[in-house]
Amino acid sequence: MADNLTEEIEFDGLFLSIDTTLPNKITVNVKGRLETANSIHFLNFMTELINSSVTGVDLILAMADLYYVSSTGIGAFTTILVNTKKKNIQLYFKDMQPKVLSVLELLGFTAFFKFI
Amino acid sequence: MDYSAGFSKLIYNSNILFYVTNGDGTILFLNTFGQKLLGITPEDIVDGINSISFYADPEDKNDLDSILKSKKSVFDIEIRMKSKDGRLITGHEYGYIQKTEKGEELICGLINDISDFIELNLSTARLNIEMAETNQKLQDAYNTMAQQEKMATIGELAAGVAHEINNPLGFIKSNSRSMTKYMEMITVVFKQISEKYSLKEIENADKMDFILSDIKEVLEENGDGLNRIAKITESLKRFARMGDEDVKSDFDLNQAVLDTLNIAKIQYKYIADIKLDLGEIPPVYCNGDSINQVLLNLIVNAAHAIEMLGSKERGVIVIKTSSDNGSIKFSVCDSGPGVEDSVAHKLFDPFFTTKEVGKGTGLGLSLCYDIIVQKHKGKIWFENCTPGGARFIFTLPGKAE
Known part of the structure; x- marks a missing residue:
């Protein structure tokens, strides 16, 4: 395992790892399903990461392999966004699956997030 | 003791959707609350309406079916449905597969409306x-x-x-x-x-x-x-x-460029030569103090960009002014490293800086943006030059605009 890539950890079908290969960018690989049951673990994980990150970095959630997000998961995204704004960290959603994006659209949240 | 009558009442009268479908999703039973929630009639059920038509994303139904196939039950899965009149419904679904005496697989379940x-x-x-x-x-x-x-x-x-x-x-x-x-x-x-x-x-x-x-x-x-x-x-x-930054008057932009170069001389004189191409331009109707601030920021930035290269050779800063259809154009081009595409969209964001710690507050370009775009209804942008360096350009509308 490279120094700039952490081991993958699992929370009930949700898999997370952190990649810091790119300078001034923290990429969190989010895989699997973000459901009601594991959203709280995801939020705790991200909150800890944001609190330990320096102001001004880019935080990228790479979601090419995230296939399901519940409304609690959307709630977790919004809390993460608020926390990043407080620390002047820019949050990006990368490679979001159309199915997951459609949920965000359906609930009227796409305008708040930046997609790459 | 037989509880079935009590459960039956519960199913018919509760505010929870109870359903039974066959393997392909055709609704065989839907309680009164379910019919009301989805906006369907008993006749629709007799006609063999399929449950998939009520899922906001049919993929969700397919996902649910595949979980049911493998686990024989689903527990607390969040689903999104659409009623017949298009209302979005979010529910928590619980279901299991029940085999009939004939071996046919039925799906029995309930959905709690949490919209x-x-x-x-x-x-x-x-x-x-x-x-x-x-x-x-x-x-x-x-x-x-x-x-x-x-x-x-x-x-x-x-x-x-x-x-x-x-x-x-x-x-x-x-x-x-x-x-x-x-x-x-x-x-x-x-x-x-x-x-x-x-x-x-x-x-x-x-x-x-x-x-x-x-x-x-x-x-x-x-x-x-x-x-x-x-x-x-x-x-x-x-x-x-x-002066009051809202107060505007006729302003000699070319003279302002020369003044700014005088003031900023210490920033560039050891590292770059200045090439001036100041065109014949009419007075600009603007707030001179603010525009001076923009000129200073852009010229100092150009010098800092060249300094960042760390080259022993002197760089060049080219400054141009011109007039086009009444609007006034200013550009400053440096021979520095240019701007990476990955950060280009952030250049005018407050606190964004590519300068080393302590050299830039990250407010200079956002201030320029505010002055040119918000206060003067002008435009400001940048482009990378060939073979290198960045060019910052702003335009200000003429007096009549």
Whole structure:
């Protein structure tokens, strides 16, 4: 395992790892399903990461392999966004699956997030 | 004891959707609440309406079926449905597969409508985001104001210092001119004395020819130095003139460029040459103090960009002004490393800087953006130059616009 890539950890079908290969960018690989049951673990994980990150970095959630997000998961995204704004960290959603994006659209949240 | 009658009542009368479908999703049973929630009639059920038509995303139904196939039950899965009239419903679904005596697989389940709860939570989430955005805007505005206040204070100080320097400078220049005239007279007198009398006995008389010619050069140099000081103080006074930033008047942009170059000279004179291409432009109707601030930021940024290369060769800063269809265009192009595509979209964001720690606040370009775009309805943008470096351009509308 490279120094700039952490081991993958699992929370009930949700898999997370952190990649810091790119300078001034923290990429969190989010895989699997973000459901009601594991959203709280995801939020705790991200909150800890944001609190330990320096102001001004880019935080990228790479979601090419995230296939399901519940409304609690959307709630977790919004809390993460608020926390990043407080620390002047820019949050990006990368490679979001159309199915997951459609949920965000359906609930009227796409305008708040930046997609790459 | 047989509880089935009680459960039956519960199923028919509760505010939870109970259903039974066959393997392909055709609804066989839907309780009264379910029919009301989805907007369907008993006739629709008799006609064999399929449950997949009520899923907001049919993929969700397929996902659910595959979980049911593998686990034979689903527990607390969140689903999104659409009623017949298009209303979005969020529910928690519980279901299991029941085999009939004939071996047919039926899906029995219940869906708890949590739409109101979710909408409340998501509304709170939206409010939280909007509040965070408002807070961020307030913080940005405060920082910009603090920076402007700082710059205004520095400007006021600079204007005061320039004024204080100007007074003694006036009499030093006057004395210097008198001294030059006196020295010319002394030189003539000394020449006549040395022609009439022998000065061999007088100490250092042999060095007088050199001293008199050198004094002339020294006084000329002094004169040049004093003129330069005068030019700088004049530029500072013009540049740092205090005023209301909303007040606009006709402004000589070319003169402002020259003034700014005078003030910023220390930033570029050891690292870059300036190439000026100042076109014939009409006066610009703008707030001169703010535009001076923009010019200073862009020119200092150009110098810093060249410095970042760390090259021993001198760089070049090309400054152009021109007029096009009434609008005024200014550009400054440096021979620095240019701007990476990955950060280009952030250049005008507050606090974004590519400079080393302590060299930039990250507010300069956002301030420029605010002054040009918000305060003057102009445009500001950048482009990478070939073979290297960045060009920052702004345009200001003509008076009539």
